[in-house]
Amino acid sequence: MRFLLTLSLLTVMGMVQAEGVRALIQSSPLAGSQYYALSTVWQEIRRGDALTLVREPDNRHDRNAIRVEWRGQKLGYVPRAQNRVIAAAMDAGDRLTARVSSVNDNKNPWLRVAFEVFVEL
Numbered sequence: 855m856r857f858l859l860t861l862s863l864l865t866v867m868g869m870v871q872a873e874g875v876r877a878l879i880q881s882s883p884l885a886g887s888q889y890y891a892l893s894t895v896w897q898e899i900r901r902g903d904a905l906t907l908v909r910e911p912d913n914r915h916d917r918n919a920i921r922v923e924w925r926g927q928k929l930g931y932v933p934r935a936q937n938r939v940i941a942a943a944m945d946a947g948d949r950l951t952a953r954v955s956s957v958n959d960n961k962n963p964w965l966r967v968a969f970e971v972f973v974e975l
Contacts (some may be wrong), residue, residue, distance in 0.1 A: 876972040880932075880940060881955060884922060887930035888963040895927055896957065896966055904951040905969055908933070909944045920944065920971065922952065929967065940971055948975035 884892065906923040913919035918941035920932040932940055942948060956968045 859910050874974040876951065877969055878933065879943070879950075879973050880916040880936060880971040882933050882969060882971075883964045884930040884937050884967040884969060885964070887967065890930055891924075891927040892929045892963065895924065897909065897928075899954055899957050899967060901922055901954055901957060903954045905929075905954060906942070907944065907950055907971070909941065911945070924954075932961075932971075943973065 886894075887896075903924060906926075908921040908923060910919040910921055911917060916931075916934050916937070917936070918937045920937050920940055922929050922931060931937070940950065950971055950973055952969050952971045954967060955970045958966055960966050
């Protein structure tokens with residue numbers, strides 16, 4: 855909710871007026887990617903590629919779960935330690951977008967793909 859206060863302050867100050875403005879609200883590594891499609895598609899993924907965030911409120915492991923997809927392929931999740939604010943924003947109907955911020959050839963799956971989440975104003 856801290857980002858909502860910041861956005862409200864910027865709006866009051868007249869700094870956010872144009873349509874199409876977006877604000878970065880989170881940058882994270884991709885969690886759980888070793889269990890999903892990342893291993894088969896990671897070499898095709900490029901920095902800047904759009905990602906889809908899918909809310910999973912009925913996920914039996916985490917009620918704040920947010921699935922991350924690339925071109926319809928399930929890649930992993932927003933890390934549990936960082937998903938509460940994003941889940942609340944999605945549940946409130948905020949317009950969020952996500953994109954790949956880095957791709958690395960690393961044996962550690964947590965270090966292969968990082969992504970950014972933006973709120974669209």
